[in-house]
Amino acid sequence: xxxxxxxxxxxxxxxxxxxxxxxxxxxxxxxxxxxxxxxxxxxxxxxxxxxxxxxxxxxxxxxxxxxxxxxxxxxxxxxxxxxxxxxxxxxxxxxxxxxxxxxxxxxxxxxxxxxxxxxxxxxxxxxxxxxxxxxxxxxxxxxxxxxxxxxxxxxxxxxxxxxxxxxxxxxxxxxxxxxxxxxxxxxxxxxxxxxxxxxxxxxxxxxxxxxxxxxxxxxxxxxxxxxxxxxxxxxxxxxxxxxxxxxxxxxxxxxxxxxxxxxxxxxxxxxxxxxxxxxxxxxxx
Numbered sequence: 001x002x003x004x005x006x007x008x009x010x011x012x013x014x015x016x017x018x019x020x021x022x023x024x025x026x027x028x029x030x031x032x033x034x035x036x037x038x039x040x041x042x043x044x045x046x047x048x049x050x051x052x053x054x055x056x057x058x059x060x061x062x063x064x065x066x067x068x069x070x071x072x073x074x075x076x077x078x079x080x081x082x083x084x085x086x087x088x089x090x091x092x093x094x095x096x097x098x099x100x101x102x103x104x105x106x107x108x109x110x111x112x113x114x115x116x117x118x119x120x121x122x123x124x125x126x127x128x129x130x131x132x133x134x135x136x137x138x139x140x141x142x143x144x145x146x147x148x149x150x151x152x153x154x155x156x157x158x159x160x161x162x163x164x165x166x167x168x169x170x171x172x173x174x175x176x177x178x179x180x181x182x183x184x185x186x187x188x189x190x191x192x193x194x195x196x197x198x199x200x201x202x203x204x205x206x207x208x209x210x211x212x213x214x215x216x217x218x219x220x221x222x223x224x225x226x227x228x229x230x231x232x233x234x235x236x237x238x239x240x241x242x243x244x245x246x247x248x249x250x251x252x253x254x255x256x257x258x259x260x261x262x263x264x265x266x267x268x269x270x271x272x273x274x275x276x277x278x279x280x281x282x283x284x285x
Contacts (some may be wrong), residue, residue: 007185010037011161020100023248025146028261029109032260034092035069036066036067036068036069037067037069037284037285038064038065038066038067038284039064039065039067039282039283039284039285040063040272040281040285041062041063041065041280041281041282042060042062042063042064042279042280042281043060043061043278043279043280044058044059044060044278044280044281044284045059045157045257045276045277045278045279046059046192046273046277047060047090047091047272047273048059048090048256048275048276048277049091050088050089050090050091050092050271051132051277052272054089055087055088055093056088056089056090057086057087057089057090058086058088059083059085060083060084060085060117060278061081061082062081062082062083062084062247063081064077064080064081065079066101072111073110073111074108074109074110075109075111075114075130076106076107076109077105077106077108077109079104079106079107080101080104081097081101081104083100083102084099085097085098085099090197090274096215097279099134101132101133101134101150102132102133103129103130103132103133103136103144104132105129105130105146106127106128106130107125107126107127107128108125108126109123109124110123110125111123114151116147116199119153120151120153121152122149122150122151122152123150124147124148124149124150124227125147125148125149126146127144127145127146127148127168128143128145128146129143129144129146129168130147132144133279134239136160138177139174139177140172140173140174140190141171141172141173141176141190142171142172142173143166143170143171144168145169145171146166146168146169147166147167148164148166148167149165150162150163150164150165151163151164151279153201153278157204158203158218159202159203159204160201160204161199161200162199162200163197163198163199163200163204164196164197164200165196165198166195166196167193167194167195167196167208167285168195169193170190170192170193171177172191172192172223174190175189175190175223175224176188176190176224176226177190178225178260187188187226187227188229189223189225189226189227189231190222190223191222191223191226191282192221192222192223193219193221194221195219195220195221196216196217196218196219197216197217198214198215198216198217199214199215199216200214200215201213202243207245208244208245209242209243209244209245210242210245211240211241211242211243212239212241212243212253213238213239213240213241214237214240214241215236215237215238216236216237216239217234217235217237217240218230218235218237219233219235220234220235221230224241226284233261233264234261234262234263235259235260236258236259236260236267237257237259237260238256238257238269238270239255239256239257239258240255240257241253241255241278248284250281250282251281252280253278253279253280253281254278254279255277255278255279256270256275256276257276258270258271258275258276259274260274266280
C-alpha cells in the first residue's frame, strides 16, 4: 500500500476515535435534567398595633410546591399549604396557639406568554383550589378557580416596573354562615369573587439587595350584605420591602404591608390597625 494511503487511513482513524471520545465525555458531563423540582414559600406577619401593645400573635403561612415541567414553557404544580398562629393578641383579640391545613392548589403555569415581545418578562397561571382548609369546609366553600397574569420590564439594568392582576372565583354551598353557632348576630356572607390589580417598582441596589414598592387595589364581592359585612369590600394595598438574594436557591424579603379601608375612614399611611410587619422566604430545591 502506498505510504500516503497508510498515512491518510491513520489520520481518519485518529479523528474518529477523538470524536467518539469527545461525544462520550459530553454525554457523561451533561446528564438529563429532571422535569421535577421542589420549592417552599413562607409568609410571616404580625400586626403593628398588636406588636406595639405587646404579646402580639405571629401568623405564618407555608406553601409547598411540587413542580413538573411539561415543556420548556409550561409547568404543572401541586401546592399544599398550612398555617400557624402563635398564641397572643391578633387584631386586638386574644387567641390561642393554633395550626391548620390550608387550601391546596393545582396550578398550570405558562412561564412566558409574551415571549414574542422582546424585553418583557411575563407569567400566567391558572389555578384550581381544593377545599383542604378546615375553615373552608366549615363555611361551605367547595372549591375555587383562579387566574393570574404578570408582566414586567427592566430599564437601565437597575429598575423593574411590573403589573400583576389576579382573579379568584369561589364556589360556595351557602350564602351565609355564622361565626358563632346559632347566634344570628354573627351571620356573615360568603365570599364569591376577589379581584386584585397591583403595580410594583423594584430598584436593584447591587447583586444581592433591592428595594420594592407595590400599590394595588383589592375588591371582594360577597353573596349579600349583613350587619358584619357589606356586599362589596374595597381595599388599597401597599407593600414596602427590602429584598435579599442569599444565593441561586434562597431569597427573602422584609418590610411593611397595609390593607387600607378607604371607604370607611380617611387614608393614613401604614396606620397601625391596618398594617403588619411582614417577611417572606423562598427556597428552591
